[in-house]
Amino acid sequence: MLLLLLASPITALADGGEDEFTQTLDGYRVTLVFEKPLASGANQFHIQVSDAHDQTVSNAQVEVRLVEAKAEHADAEESTSQSDTHGMGSMPEAGHTKAEQPTSESDMHGMEGMSGMETSPTALPDEHDEMGMVAFTAGHEAGEYAGEIAIAGAGEWTIRVHLTVENHLVEFDFPIHVAGSQAGSNILLGFFAINVVILGSAATLKLKPAKA
Amino acid sequence: MTELTNSPLPTNNSNLLKNKWVGAFMRSRWYPGIIQWPTLIVFMFIMFELLLGPSAAHDNFGTALTWVLWWPIIPIMFLFLGRFWCAICPFATLNDLVQKFVGNNRPVPKFLKKYGIWIIDALFILITWSDHVWGVVENPLGSGVLMLTLTTGVVFSGAFWERRTFCRYICFLGGLSGNYARNGMLALSGTPEICKTCTSASCYKGTEKAPGCPLFEFPKTMTSSANCNICADCLKNCPNDSIQLTLRPPTKELWFIRKPKIEEAFLSAVIMGIVFVQNVTMLEVWGSMLAWLEGITHTQSYYVNFTITFAISMLIPIALLGLASLVAQKFNGESLLQNFTRFGYAIIALDMAGHIAHNLFHLLAEGKSVIFTGLALVGQSLGHDLSPALVSPEIIQMLQFALIALGFAGSLYTAYRIARANFPAEKVWGTFVPYAALMVVLGVLNIWLFILPMAMRM
Numbered sequence: 230m231l232l233l234l235l236a237s238p239i240t241a242l243a244d245g246g247e248d249e250f251t252q253t254l255d256g257y258r259v260t261l262v263f264e265k266p267l268a269s270g271a272n273q274f275h276i277q278v279s280d281a282h283d284q285t286v287s288n289a290q291v292e293v294r295l296v297e298a299k300a301e302h303a304d305a306e307e308s309t310s311q312s313d314t315h316g317m318g319s320m321p322e323a324g325h326t327k328a329e330q331p332t333s334e335s336d337m338h339g340m341e342g343m344s345g346m347e348t349s350p351t352a353l354p355d356e357h358d359e360m361g362m363v364a365f366t367a368g369h370e371a372g373e374y375a376g377e378i379a380i381a382g383a384g385e386w387t388i389r390v391h392l393t394v395e396n397h398l399v400e401f402d403f404p405i406h407v408a409g410s411q412a413g414s415n416i417l418l419g420f421f422a423i424n425v426v427i428l429g430s431a432a433t434l435k436l437k438p439a440k441a
Numbered sequence: 442m443t444e445l446t447n448s449p450l451p452t453n454n455s456n457l458l459k460n461k462w463v464g465a466f467m468r469s470r471w472y473p474g475i476i477q478w479p480t481l482i483v484f485m486f487i488m489f490e491l492l493l494g495p496s497a498a499h500d501n502f503g504t505a506l507t508w509v510l511w512w513p514i515i516p517i518m519f520l521f522l523g524r525f526w527c528a529i530c531p532f533a534t535l536n537d538l539v540q541k542f543v544g545n546n547r548p549v550p551k552f553l554k555k556y557g558i559w560i561i562d563a564l565f566i567l568i569t570w571s572d573h574v575w576g577v578v579e580n581p582l583g584s585g586v587l588m589l590t591l592t593t594g595v596v597f598s599g600a601f602w603e604r605r606t607f608c609r610y611i612c613f614l615g616g617l618s619g620n621y622a623r624n625g626m627l628a629l630s631g632t633p634e635i636c637k638t639c640t641s642a643s644c645y646k647g648t649e650k651a652p653g654c655p656l657f658e659f660p661k662t663m664t665s666s667a668n669c670n671i672c673a674d675c676l677k678n679c680p681n682d683s684i685q686l687t688l689r690p691p692t693k694e695l696w697f698i699r700k701p702k703i704e705e706a707f708l709s710a711v712i713m714g715i716v717f718v719q720n721v722t723m724l725e726v727w728g729s730m731l732a733w734l735e736g737i738t739h740t741q742s743y744y745v746n747f748t749i750t751f752a753i754s755m756l757i758p759i760a761l762l763g764l765a766s767l768v769a770q771k772f773n774g775e776s777l778l779q780n781f782t783r784f785g786y787a788i789i790a791l792d793m794a795g796h797i798a799h800n801l802f803h804l805l806a807e808g809k810s811v812i813f814t815g816l817a818l819v820g821q822s823l824g825h826d827l828s829p830a831l832v833s834p835e836i837i838q839m840l841q842f843a844l845i846a847l848g849f850a851g852s853l854y855t856a857y858r859i860a861r862a863n864f865p866a867e868k869v870w871g872t873f874v875p876y877a878a879l880m881v882v883l884g885v886l887n888i889w890l891f892i893l894p895m896a897m898r899m
Contacts, residue, residue, distance in 0.1 A: 431539075
């Protein structure tokens, strides 16, 4: 029973059961391909990267982090407020704004310049990150990068991909929704039923008079 | 004096029950219930958290309590208190409850009596394997399912079979605790001079004061602490005040195992293998090792590659023990199997040290996660990016080395004492040397594994 239950873990599916998410930005097309339906817990997936000419990009540095969506919104609001106060541009946040609204390829091209920036190790602060950057390693195919992220639970999340090609960083935000799971309740109910049957059988046998 | 040196459960004047506080507490009707019931409540809360709490281990209070706090503490408890945990274990309490209301109290099936330890061995291996391939520890739901499966087994056992059949013959933790309790410092026994004149057997059968021994032991003839959970039922039942509770040096019982069993010796070798596999898979180089293995097996299947690693880890201590026994056979004339069985017990001290040392990392490097996840339950947070460590990695590593050194010394000395207790003087050193070499190899392997950086559990 334990083997059967553990062998078939119950997962929380992403909306619509999608296992691929694609965005094009700054001349790069990034596709997240999940090996299993998106779920809370550890998720292995790979990322395919190609350029404007649809050629695979094999010399990229790909890093991924998971950001809680509401925290990210708070960051964005705070940033906007600070920008207004100091009269500074909001370019570093522009990438975030775009990523929250996955759009068609043409829309993305229209905002190209805003998300591109030079790589800077200090340009990535985010107090609300659920985990640090995870470096994805080259996969089996050209332009493919593989790795794993852990999703803490159901809700709105953003998978943030940092793509660095020849010292040029492009940031992609993939908003995802992980549906809540009834797995725990269902398992509890299942075991409860089994135990009730055992207890019922034992009680019945106990009441049964012994044979002469 | 002869009694003191040759009996695993010595009688001496250090009877802790003579202390009025200890004696009164253990004889009172509140013991062990006063500890048992709160433990059951905490267990139910943990189950609730595991099944219905946050799905990420990192955020789950149940995971933190179980795998960061309880699991590392339990082998330490076995060392100091023997199998006392089994007296307050929530599964045992549940067994007693079920038995009270619907128990059929049938005799223990013969197959359980005959193959109980083998079943425990198999379950232990299976659960460890399952943990790695399906992620029981790092998945709260998986941990919950494991707990519920054990609960169901306990309910079944309590409903149909007498006493604590599950704890004695099926529970994998019971098997582990039985082995470790032999190494433990606390021993309960009857006083031979008093017991030999007793014909009531109240300790085994039970009286109106308390039930008979839940683990089917008879203190009058008991020669091991492996199946004594210090529940004190025998103490309450004994009409002659024969029961005593004494302290003894760790490993002492292992020096005089009267009827060594192959399945118990096998379990001690398996535990060493499990310590290896737990360490290896948590090393930061595990990823590289797996990639190397994938290259050899030509498959990326984790099931396949981990199973191979697992099997090799299990086989290393078994094969090394077999090899030492083969060499010892040349010197003492006993068969390989007899030597394997007799000297397998000597590994227990190193098993325990390796087990504690491994889990010490989780307890000390992740200990604060219990506080963090506990606070998160009530909507509080101490902030992000705080280290869960209680002490520095250097201190942890130093403690790990010290533990392995103690375990090594314990195993080495135990092997010597077993050789001395079972063979004439001219055969002692020839028998001992192969096992000394075995302990050196196992000790060095453990030290090497603890030198390498380890990954967190949560």
